[in-house]
Amino acid sequence: MLLDPPPAAAPPPAAAAPLSQPGPEAKPAARIQFAEPICNFGKVASGQVVKHDFLFTNTGNAVLEIRDVRASCGCTTASNWQRAVQPGQTSSIAIVFNSANFTGPVSKSVTVSSTATNQPLAVLHLNANVWKPIDVNPQYVYFSLSSDIGTNEVRVVRIVNNLETNMDLATPEVVNSAFRAEIKTVRPGKEFEVHISTVPPLPTGTVQGAVNIKTSAANMPTITISVIAIVQAPVMVMPSQLNLPPGPMPNLTRLGVTIRNNSATNVVVSEPALNLQGAAVQLQEIQAGRIYNLLVTFPQGFEIPQGTRGELTLKTTHPQYAQVKVPVVQMPRVQPAPVVQPRPNLPASNALQTSSRLAATNLTAFRRPLTNSVRPAVKPAPMPPSPN
Numbered sequence: 001m002l003l004d005p006p007p008a009a010a011p012p013p014a015a016a017a018p019l020s021q022p023g024p025e026a027k028p029a030a031r032i033q034f035a036e037p038i039c040n041f042g043k044v045a046s047g048q049v050v051k052h053d054f055l056f057t058n059t060g061n062a063v064l065e066i067r068d069v070r071a072s073c074g075c076t077t078a079s080n081w082q083r084a085v086q087p088g089q090t091s092s093i094a095i096v097f098n099s100a101n102f103t104g105p106v107s108k109s110v111t112v113s114s115t116a117t118n119q120p121l122a123v124l125h126l127n128a129n130v131w132k133p134i135d136v137n138p139q140y141v142y143f144s145l146s147s148d149i150g151t152n153e154v155r156v157v158r159i160v161n162n163l164e165t166n167m168d169l170a171t172p173e174v175v176n177s178a179f180r181a182e183i184k185t186v187r188p189g190k191e192f193e194v195h196i197s198t199v200p201p202l203p204t205g206t207v208q209g210a211v212n213i214k215t216s217a218a219n220m221p222t223i224t225i226s227v228i229a230i231v232q233a234p235v236m237v238m239p240s241q242l243n244l245p246p247g248p249m250p251n252l253t254r255l256g257v258t259i260r261n262n263s264a265t266n267v268v269v270s271e272p273a274l275n276l277q278g279a280a281v282q283l284q285e286i287q288a289g290r291i292y293n294l295l296v297t298f299p300q301g302f303e304i305p306q307g308t309r310g311e312l313t314l315k316t317t318h319p320q321y322a323q324v325k326v327p328v329v330q331m332p333r334v335q336p337a338p339v340v341q342p343r344p345n346l347p348a349s350n351a352l353q354t355s356s357r358l359a360a361t362n363l364t365a366f367r368r369p370l371t372n373s374v375r376p377a378v379k380p381a382p383m384p385p386s387p388n
Contacts, residue, residue, distance in 0.1 A: 030087070031060035032116035034124070039095070041128040047100045053092040054124050058085045060117070068113040069093055075100070076108045076126065095126065102130040103137070134167070134220045135160040141196050143229040146262040147204050148320070157194040157225055161217070166190065168216040169223075176209030178202055179227050183213070194225065202231045234263040235321040242296065242312065244330040247303025257294040257326060263318060266290065272314040276328065278302055281312060304330045 035055040044050055058064040064085040069078040079094040095110055110124040141155040161167040166189025172181040177199060184193045196211060207229040214222055238258045245253075261267040266289025272281045279302065282295045296312065304310050310328030 028062035029060045029117040030058055030062045030064035030085075030115050031118045032064060032112075032114055032122060033057050033059045034122065037122070038125045038127070041097065041126065044097075044099045044128045044130050046103060046130050046132040049096060049098050050128070051094060051096045052126070053094050055090060055092050056085075057090045058087050058116075061087050062115075063087070065115040066093070066112065067115070068111075070111050070113070071095070072109045072111075075102070076110060078110065093124075095124065097126055097128065099128065099130045102128075103132055103135060104130060106130050131162055133161075133163050134215070134217055134223070135162060136223055136225065139225060141225060141227045143198055143227075145198070145202070145229065145231060146234050146264075147202055147231050148234045149262075149264050151198060151200075153197065155196045155227075157196065159192040159194065159213075159223065161190045163217065170214040173212045173214075174209065175212070176207065176227070178207050178229065179209045179211070181211045181225075196225070196227060198229055202229060204231050204233050206230055232262045234261070235267060235316060235318050235324070236260045236262060237324055237326060240326065242310075242326060242328045244298065244302075244304070244328065246331045246333045248301040249298060249303065250300065252300050253298045253302075255296045255298075257296065257312065259292040259294070259314070259316070259324070261290045261318070267321075268317045270315050272312065274310075274312050274328070276302075276304060276308070276310050279328075283314075304328070 033056060035057075037054070039052040039054070041050050041052070064087075066081055066083055066085070069081060071077060075098045077096050077098075079096065081093045082091040085091050093110075093112065097108060099106070106128045108126040110126070112122040112124065114120065114122070116122070135158075137158050137160075139157075141157065143151070143153065143155070145151050145153070159169070168189070169183055169192055172183060172194065174181050180197055180199055182195045184195060185191075186193055194211065194213070209227040209229075211225040211227060212222055213225075236259070238260070242255055242257070259269050268289065269283065269285075269292040272283050272294055274281050274296070278299050280297045282297075284293045284295065285291075286293050294312070294314070310330070312326040312328055314324050314326075315322060316324060
């Protein structure tokens with residue numbers, strides 16, 4: 001007969017854990033909690049100014065100090081806010097967004113600097129979809145071309161009517177005859193394209209103009225598109241003049257001249273020369289037919305002879321620039337200022353004689369009788385009454 005084994009002995013009771021010593025009390029700390037760190041304004045008309053108050057609470061046990069509120073752009077500003085927020089108190093930061101000069105989706109951020117231990121730098125976000133009743137994109141048109149190249153480039157400006165009612169456009173009025181404009185309808189009453197091109201020949205330099213279009217929309221009766229053309233010379237020489245310091249020059253000096261070909265065909269530059277003895281010029285082709293560089297060297301002690309007009313010349317295969325001349329000008333020497341000699345001191349005898357003459361002249365003028373004047377009559381003083 002099998003007997004059951006005796007039950008196992010119970011484990012000894014665990015030793016009681018020592019009582020924990022109370023640690024040091026935690027330091028008071030401020031904490032910041034925003035109700036909503038993101039604001040979506042939704043659809044905002046261009047030019048409209050919108051405002052939102054970001055609510056926050058100090059969830060800590062110390063005073064919360066708002067040190068600074070800084071926006072990422074000048075279009076977003078923060079108004080006055082509460083500088084010190086007590087524990088458990090709720091406050092707000094007002095943020096203002098100016099939608100002028102914006103179109104389409106826009107996102108901005110605002111950074112709040114505070115003494116909060118959980119978020120010393122809290123970032124708030126603003127979102128908006130800026131729309132214009134009439135959208136003109138772009139509002140500026142630029143051309144960059146050479147004066148001897150006829151270009152067929154066309155710049156396209158899109159005009160979109162976002163209003164519920166249709167809009168009609170009149171024939172464009174072009175201010176400068178150097179440009180032409182034509183309107184093409186994409187969607188009647190809603191979407192249009194303005195095709196702008198140049199009318200050669202154009203003068204060298206900056207040519208400015210404008211395209212004015214009258215509309216049937218009351219809130220935008222006229223649309224103005226600015227047009228600018230930067231017209232470069234077919235062959236450009238930079239700099240157009242070489243300026244030297246006064247001579248004799250104390251050190252060897254090297255100056256560079258760049259020749260840039262902006263025309264349609266390649267240009268060959270050759271035969272660089274200087275009419276100044278002692279100076280040298282070296283030609284280098286940087287980009288075949290397009291860019292050349294001249295290295296002009298002036299030795300130590302160089303000085304342009306008086307009466308000589310310094311000139312750097314070169315030849316090109318461009319018919320309008322068969323020969324190019326670059327003046328070389330040297331600043332005049334700095335003349336020392338003239339020394340002013342002090343007046344010598346007069347001898348004592350001469351000074352005494354001069355002083356005596358001045359005194360005599362003043363005395364004579366004092367004794368001179370009055371002329372052309374009437375002397376006032378002098379009344380005698382009344383006699384006092386005699387005592388009786």
